[in-house]
Amino acid sequence: MNLVLLLEQALNGLQLGVMLFLMAAGLTLVFGIMNLVNLAHGSLYMVGAYLSVALFGLTGSYLLAVPLALLGTLAVGMIVELVALRTLYERDHLDQVLATFGLILFFNELVAILWGRAALYTTLPAWLTGQIEIVSGLNYPAYRAAIIAVGLAVALGLWYLVARTRLGMLIRAGASNRTMVAALGVNIRLLYTVVFGFGAALAGLAGLMAGPLYTVQPGMGEDILIEVFVVIVIGGIGSIRGALAGALIVGMVDTLGRAFLKPILGTVLSPTAAEAAGPALASMLIYLLMAAVLAVRPAGLFPARG
Amino acid sequence: MSETLLAVEDLYKAFGALKATDHVTLEVRAGETHAIIGPNGAGKTTLISQLSGTLRPDSGRIRFGGEDITRLSAPARSHKGLARSFQITSIYRDFSALDNVALAVQAHAGHSFRFWRDARGDARLRDPARAILDEVGLGARAGVLAANLAHGEQRQLEVAMVLATRPRLMLLDEPVAGMGVEESQRMVQFLARFKGRQTIVLVEHDMDAVFSLADRISVLVYGRVIATGTPAEIRANPEVRNAYLGEEA
Amino acid sequence: MPRRGRTLTIVALLALLAAVPPLAALAGQPFYLDLFRRVMIFAIAALSLNFILGYGGMVSFGHAAYLGIGAYAVGILAYHGVHDGFAQFALAIGASALVALVIGAISIRTSGLYFIMITLAFTQMLFYLGISLEEYGGDDGMRLAGRSVFAGLLDLRDPMPFYYFVFAILVACLYLVHRLVNSRFGMVLRASKSNEGRTRSIGFSPYPYRLAAFVIAGAMCGVAGALFVNQTAYLTPAFMSWTRSGEIMFMVILGGMSTLIGPVLGAAGLLLLEDLLQGWTEHWQIILGPILVLVVLFAKRGLAGLLPGGGRDE
Structure with missing residues (x-):
């Protein structure tokens, strides 16, 4: 097998992995701290993508559109938390799943009303459209490289935030002991809103970066949401470390599977059989991986609480 | 005296640095009412949970009717004849x-x-x-x-x-907890009817209940059994008085 | 007499459903035949979900999987020229039971949020599997080669017999679930939902009972899928889309969880509401979404709670 091709696909896997991590980090934080399952996390991803496209068109400046879109998603996230989700913290998971399912229908339709149902065409500024040479013979798209860099930087920043700051201390304490945090005199409702908005902004970041790679259309958040669920289940619900490990594993397995499963099967099976089974198996691979992990470790690789 | 129905051998369970069950060895004889007492946080419920199979010990053995049940699940133990009540009504x-x-x-x-x-x-x-x-x-x-x-x-x-x-053995975790005086007396009278024909392990804070029901008492402090004996022996034991009963007085 | 009230309510509702075809014919609105047949098919799916969710406490967010498998079983056989309904439905039941056995065996080892996410993820896997089946239409799906024929008995190409066939299956499923939840098996299932720790300590291992219930529910939903593909005459992976799972789950909640008749009411409620909203605006989901949130927040007892004797089983 061609080594350059393998390296390129591995980079693609890393790129998918960091995007999944941005989504998973917010989702798992919200679950760990507020004990809330938020299906509408994918909607925030979609909101981020749409806002960045709209704002880029409006301002003409990508560097201006990105922070504005992030702020916008943060604001949408906080509003959703204040209006709808706040009442759900004390409810069981079933109620949370259904109510946030309702929110998804709402957001998808809202986006369809504002921007139409057709996929949106997205552009990138010229300085992101080029290729950079990683090793000789491998020219890698600058935009994908930028996503990897941003994703890793955010992962590092998140680690610093959670491990080294006062907010991070509260987050860790809040995840394990809510009443204690309240007893410290911290405004827990405000903490929740901030954490939720923060998770929303991370999802928005993933969405706005995904826009130019995938299609921007209503419902775009749901496919990735379910992959993020797989990430979280593999990593262990509520654990940021688990989210990172799970995201990188899923990103790699999914990307490499789609790229190489068919040729690999081709060496064993007939070409027609490989042609049929390859893509089917590749699209199922991460779910089979999840099943395998669960069979051995029902609480994921890094269970958050003993 | 009669044969041993339940034998706990060197049972150990820790949660992090906390030794909840610290090498407990205990024998419960067929037909007796065996009370386990101790101050709050002594590890009584943790011990009961290991006996009933809801919690796995880190090491040690539990034998019931001569059979090693350490690895059996709670439902399997129930079918062997172990039955449990919970401290918080279940x-x-x-x-x-x-x-x-x-x-x-x-x-x-x-x-x-x-x-x-x-x-x-x-x-x-x-x-x-x-x-x-x-x-x-x-x-x-x-x-x-x-x-x-x-x-x-x-x-x-x-x-x-x-x-x-x-059941061949009833594990009762604070059966009179939260009861009024009259109710708790009724429960004690009811449990007294089983004396001699039913083996009972009784975890209880209410000392009146314990001393009127128990044939033998084990005292658990910080996960360790510091004494086992008849009610009279336990009352007279200086270490117990010091560690536990003394505090109540 | 709440029990008698409940029975009367169920009988009255079923009588209404039985009266739909003549009424629709009288009013010259065959569309209603179609709509209520759809309602009953989804009622069967919701009924099967309620069996494990309402009585078993298993929040399966992947119930559309079995709808899809039932549909594909019929569609694939028809594609290969097998139109015999007995073979088709037998395969639909067998295949969905088998898939439920595999998914359940893994998922039921977990609980809570893991269970929700895993059932969702497995259904998504089957959804992608459906998309990758190029032979059977892939992403776009394919037309059903022909509706099921039960030789000598019934031909689902006739709308009226098809309607009463669905009706009969719904009644049978209602009776089956009623017997199941009140049997020894059902008592263990409900006890495990009510208090798992207590159930284990009196001597039950909930796992095999839950798994059996999961398989029964999967098979029942597979029947709904086999009927559904006959209804639409078209087969697509979208049958297994996760929003479909969400809809079925919402039907259960809307109608009233843990009640026998609730899923029927919920299926009727949601589909009629959708029909109504679609008549108003193309963007009906922007209204449906918030309604769903409000129902979850404020109307937990569901439609069954409004009817005489419709409350939960004791």
Whole structure:
């Protein structure tokens, strides 16, 4: 097998992995701290993508559109938390799943009303459209490289935030002991809103970066949401470390599977059989991986609480 | 004295740095009421949970009727004849009192992969359940939703469910907790009826209940058994007085 | 007499459903035949979900999987020229039971949020599997080669017999679930939902009972899928889309969880509401979404709670 091709696909896997991590980090934080399952996390991803496209068109400046879109998603996230989700913290998971399912229908339709149902065409500024040479013979798209860099930087920043700051201390304490945090005199409702908005902004970041790679259309958040669920289940619900490990594993397995499963099967099976089974198996691979992990470790690789 | 029914050998369980069960060795003889007492946080409920199979010890062994049950699950131990009540009442709140006991009867009446016949019309479950409710004094309350029973009645119901599994050993975790004086006296009188014919391990804070029921007492402090003996011996034991009873005085 | 009230309510509702075809014919609105047949098919799916969710406490967010498998079983056989309904439905039941056995065996080892996410993820896997089946239409799906024929008995190409066939299956499923939840098996299932720790300590291992219930529910939903593909005459992976799972789950909640008749009411409620909203605006989901949130927040007892004797089983 061609080594350059393998390296390129591995980079693609890393790129998918960091995007999944941005989504998973917010989702798992919200679950760990507020004990809330938020299906509408994918909607925030979609909101981020749409806002960045709209704002880029409006301002003409990508560097201006990105922070504005992030702020916008943060604001949408906080509003959703204040209006709808706040009442759900004390409810069981079933109620949370259904109510946030309702929110998804709402957001998808809202986006369809504002921007139409057709996929949106997205552009990138010229300085992101080029290729950079990683090793000789491998020219890698600058935009994908930028996503990897941003994703890793955010992962590092998140680690610093959670491990080294006062907010991070509260987050860790809040995840394990809510009443204690309240007893410290911290405004827990405000903490929740901030954490939720923060998770929303991370999802928005993933969405706005995904826009130019995938299609921007209503419902775009749901496919990735379910992959993020797989990430979280593999990593262990509520654990940021688990989210990172799970995201990188899923990103790699999914990307490499789609790229190489068919040729690999081709060496064993007939070409027609490989042609049929390859893509089917590749699209199922991460779910089979999840099943395998669960069979051995029902609480994921890094269970958050003993 | 009679043979050993339950033997706990060098049982150890730690949560991080906290040794909840610190090399406990204990023998419960057939037919006796064996009380386990100790201050709060001594590890009494942790010990009961390991005996009943809801918690795995880190090391050590539990033998029941001569058989090693250390690795058995809670349902499997129930079928060996170990039955447990919980410190915080554990019943089916959305079922009637009779349903609660009938379920316990059903659990020991063969497998339950019976999909068609109405379980509530099955005399083989209902009759024994009704008899046990009568025995604990809840006969008149059989049709009441368990959630609507008074606190003391709920405690009685839980004991009824324990009895319904026809256990060789009952593990009772603070059966009179939260009861009024009168209710708790009634429960003590009720449990006293089993003396000699039923083996009971009793965890209890109420010293009146303990000293009127127990044949032998083990004192647990910081996860360790510091003394085992008859009520008189325990009362006279200076170490126990110092570590535990002394504090109460 | 709440029990008698409940029975009367169920009988009255079923009588209404039985009266739909003559009424629709009288009013010259065959569309209603179609709509209520759809309602009953989804009622069967919701009924099967309620069996494990309402009585078993298993929050399966992947119930559309079995709808899809039932549909594909019929569609694939028809594609290969097998139109015999007995074979088709037998395969639909067998295949969905088998898949439920595999998914359940893994998922039921977990609980809570893991269970929700895993059932969702497995269904998504089957969804992608459907998309990758190029032979059977892939992403776009394919037309059903022909509706099921039960030789000598019934031909689902006739709308009226098809309607009463669905009706009969719905009645049978209602009776089956009624017997199941009140049997010894059902008592263990409900006890495990009510208080798992207590159930284990009186001597039941909930796992095999839950798994059996999961398989029964999967098979029942597979039947709904086999009927559904006959209804639409078209087969697509979208049958297994996760929003479909969400809809079925919402039907259960809307109608009233843990009640026998609730899923029927919920299926009728949601589909009629959708029909109504679609008549108003193309963007009906922007209204449906918030309604769903409000129902979850404020109307937990569901439609069954409004009817005489419709409350939960004791």
